[in-house]
Amino acid sequence: MELNLDYSRCAICPRNCNVDREKGQLGYCRVGAEPLVSCVVLHKGEEPVLTGSKGVCNVFFAHCNLGCTFCQNYQISCNSQFDINWLTSTNSIVNAVLATLKTGVKVLGFVSPSHQVKQMLEIIAAVQKAGFNPTIVYNSNGYDSVTTLKQLDGVIDVYLPDFKYFNNSIAKRYSDANGYREQALAALKEMYRQKGSPLFVDDEGIAESGLIVRHLVLPSHADDSVAVLNLIAQEVSSNIHVSLLSQFFPVEKNNLPTAINRVLHKEEYDRVVQEVEKLGFKGWVQDLNSPDFYLPDFERDNPFEY
Secondary structure (H helix, E strand, C coil): CCCCCCCCCCCCCCCCCCCCHHHCCCCCCCCCCCCCEEEEEEECCCCHHHHCCCCEEEEEECCCCCCCCCCCCHHHHCCCCCCCCCECCHHHHHHHHHHHHCCCCCEEEEECCCCCHHHHHHHHHHHHHCCCCCEEEEECCCCCCHHHHHCCCCCCCEECCECCCCCHHHHHHHHCCCCHHHHHHHHHHHHHHHHCCCCEECCCCCEEEEEEEEEECCCCCHHHHHHHHHHHHHHCCCCCEEEEECCCCCCHHHCCCHHHCCCCCHHHHHHHHHHHHHHCCEEEECCCCCHHHHCCCCCCCCCCCC
């Protein structure tokens, strides 16, 4: 797994910070060359084709290459934060992963890997060296480098990207991301080139290979969601699997703008659901009451158990 992912002038994600992470210089994500992982947990709240009956072993990378004002993982995604309990060595992360995989879990997910791709590959290599070959899931925000993704061809089994915005001014306002639409579309096209639209599953219905695109509907922005879905259908395929999310919740600490400082209304979510059905996407649609079940607390040993 010797890939040309150079941290000496880091361009691993679209930020293209060009800092020398190998020498401790820090760019937008504020992460060096060593891993920075908030936790390794068994998660049973992913899409059914990933979760199955045993769940997913998720590695939650700390910090992020986006700056989403509404992030539900704000306890670990804020780039100015650091917790002494976070895992900073590959060995400690791998040991935690192996402990979960030994219980029979088949899927290993990497959450927010876009800024720690080299670290992710080191973890995967160590897990495989230990004799395990789980389905590898790349669970990203969609703000990924095509150059980096091309080097992951044959490494990643299931791509699970977000496609957050159509309107770039909204992307800049809420996620500090210039040109998000163009970058996310280019990344999605590369993922689609690698995986196509079929989602291959094993005898238990657990995904082994494929592509699933997530989209979170924001309050007051149903028009943008509809535009995202049409863009994907027109520029990529309406045969891919889409996971439509309603779990937005206005976390008080995030000090949200008025437009998104509330939960989704039924009529705006229904409009987006109807567009998913109209365009013929396969996949999953969350219930509108999902915010009651999916809000994590990363101060717990398992953020998703209550």
